[in-house]
Amino acid sequence: xxxxxxxxxxxxxxxxxxxxxxxxxxxxxxxxxxxxxxxxxxxxxxxxxxxxxxxxxxxxxxxxxxxxxxxxxxxxxx
Amino acid sequence: xxxxxxxxxxxxxxxxxxxxxxxxxxxxxxxxxxxxxxxxxxxxxxxxxxxxxxxxxxxxxxxxxxxxxxxxxxxxxxxxxxxxxxxxxxxxxxxxxxxxxxxxxxxxxxxxxxxxxxxxxxxxxxxxxxxxxxxxxxxxxxxxxxxxxxxxxxxxxxxxxxxxxxxxxxxxxxxxxxxxxxxxxxxxxxxxxxxxxxxxxxxxxxxxxxxxxxxxxxxxxxxxxxxxxxxxxxxxxxxxxxxxxxxxxxxxxxxxxxxxxxxxxxxxxxxxxxxxxxxxxxxxxxxxxxxxxxxxxxxxxxxxxxxxxxxxxxxxxxxxxxxxxxxxxxxxxxxxxxxxxxxxxxxxxxxxxxxxxxxxxxxxxxxxxxxxxxxxxxxxxxxxxxxxxxxxxxxxxxxxxxxxxxxxxxxxxxxxxxxxxxxxxxxxxxxxxxxxxxxxxxxxxxxxxxxxxxxxxxxxxxxxxxxxxxxxxxxxxxxxxxxxxxxxxxxxxxxxxxxxxxxx
Numbered sequence: 001x002x003x004x005x006x007x008x009x010x011x012x013x014x015x016x017x018x019x020x021x022x023x024x025x026x027x028x029x030x031x032x033x034x035x036x037x038x039x040x041x042x043x044x045x046x047x048x049x050x051x052x053x054x055x056x057x058x059x060x061x062x063x064x065x066x067x068x069x070x071x072x073x074x075x076x077x078x
Numbered sequence: 079x080x081x082x083x084x085x086x087x088x089x090x091x092x093x094x095x096x097x098x099x100x101x102x103x104x105x106x107x108x109x110x111x112x113x114x115x116x117x118x119x120x121x122x123x124x125x126x127x128x129x130x131x132x133x134x135x136x137x138x139x140x141x142x143x144x145x146x147x148x149x150x151x152x153x154x155x156x157x158x159x160x161x162x163x164x165x166x167x168x169x170x171x172x173x174x175x176x177x178x179x180x181x182x183x184x185x186x187x188x189x190x191x192x193x194x195x196x197x198x199x200x201x202x203x204x205x206x207x208x209x210x211x212x213x214x215x216x217x218x219x220x221x222x223x224x225x226x227x228x229x230x231x232x233x234x235x236x237x238x239x240x241x242x243x244x245x246x247x248x249x250x251x252x253x254x255x256x257x258x259x260x261x262x263x264x265x266x267x268x269x270x271x272x273x274x275x276x277x278x279x280x281x282x283x284x285x286x287x288x289x290x291x292x293x294x295x296x297x298x299x300x301x302x303x304x305x306x307x308x309x310x311x312x313x314x315x316x317x318x319x320x321x322x323x324x325x326x327x328x329x330x331x332x333x334x335x336x337x338x339x340x341x342x343x344x345x346x347x348x349x350x351x352x353x354x355x356x357x358x359x360x361x362x363x364x365x366x367x368x369x370x371x372x373x374x375x376x377x378x379x380x381x382x383x384x385x386x387x388x389x390x391x392x393x394x395x396x397x398x399x400x401x402x403x404x405x406x407x408x409x410x411x412x413x414x415x416x417x418x419x420x421x422x423x424x425x426x427x428x429x430x431x432x433x434x435x436x437x438x439x440x441x442x443x444x445x446x447x448x449x450x451x452x453x454x455x456x457x458x459x460x461x462x463x464x465x466x467x468x469x470x471x472x473x474x475x476x477x478x479x480x481x482x483x484x485x486x487x488x489x490x491x492x493x494x495x496x497x498x499x500x501x502x503x504x505x506x507x508x509x510x511x512x513x514x515x516x517x518x519x520x521x522x523x524x525x526x527x528x529x530x531x532x533x534x535x536x537x538x539x540x541x542x543x544x545x546x547x548x549x550x551x552x553x554x555x556x557x558x559x560x561x562x563x564x565x566x567x568x569x570x571x572x573x574x575x576x577x578x579x580x581x582x
Contacts, residue, residue, distance in 0.1 A: 012166075020166065023162050027159050028316050028320060037304075038298065038301050038303075040296075042294070045293075046293070047148070049148045049302075050151060050301075053155060054151075056155055057361065058357065060161075060353070061158060061353040061357045064162060067350075072347070075343060
């Protein structure tokens, strides 16, 4: 896996950057967490207030894994 | 007590055996400070987690989930968002680190801004800000050992025992430097976050199916998030997540992880490996804390939820395992802090003004680690009522490094004057506001003092970037620096020297 002093080839695709920006938006935008404040309605066994944070966490996790898998494939192909 | 302390002793012995058998190479300061930039993605991922999540996660954030509920989930948001930053920074930071043999975070700032003084400022801020957290980490072991003693040891004696054990562990940190830290992080990380997550999930299932505890039985206040009309203010959570995500990379012991990898791809892969583990661990811990609030004894001592539920569910054996998991998480964080601080003392303070050879740098780093271990151990055994407030103050201050650090990495404009002035003004604003309005600013819709400091810092940095444009030589130097990252080509020696000349 060593790069031996070389940068990895290629830059981030625009969809990856867009997804990362959306990560920040969904995690930080106050209206989103205001909307679920105090909501204990259960969805998939979790109260909505907690489900919001878990959904944000899954969204961010998927963005990083997808970015890595895409860029690793591109590096292998290149 | 034999079972619980036996489990702790067994785990400690395993870590020491691993370190002893991993060997110590005859090496230079780069090997000592950043492990020779030799670690693959698996080591990187576990090392990041073991430094990012201290043992206090189980007590402080587990306790917050048990006492305040869903608001505690903000730690999950910022802990994952910070990995996005790691992914984006991986390429420029690693390439500059490898090309110019950078060993510390202040090294990078000195290179980017062409100033040796910014190296000193960043190092002093990092070292001083880290001490209260190091002391708090040691004191947190007091809670662990008091539970392991089944309440027979006083808290003061438990703290002393914890300090003695963590101080003993530092013998290997001093001997082996970063290589020892990263190797032990792998073993400690597996125990803390993989075994820890499995244990948390098991305890959640036990509470749900054996004890009949669900979210339906929790109090309504456990679902509130500070919003419009709340005491804290509508921007409080925003502020916590923002400063948590960007502030994490301001800690020298976190930032140095970017220099220990064997390549950019390893760093990116480590991010992809760390996030699912972080997600599972974080969700399990916070759900566990919320449900655990219903267990007998937890409401009076929410910070002890991890130990109380473990003992009730599985007796002394599970309590022993719970102690091992917390110790594993604590050791990684403390070792990383002490190692990075020692390297900074040698590289960024002493080595910034006197020419030292590789061997002298290592000796000074070891002496720095020894001094820091003794100082923090002594402080941990004292009663310091203002320690936690000092730690919060330190956090609001150190995150002011974020502006020159991130803008310096991603934006060609900006100069050393704006970087230093912004940091200093941001630091002063953050400290003054935190002293006046601890926690949050009621007149700023719940923003924290550090966030307001960051805004001022940002305005100064950007203003100075336009008011005092870079000289032609500086502009060319920075352009070449960014060119390395953009083109991803190997450096020729003359270019390397020219780009580096005024920085390091």
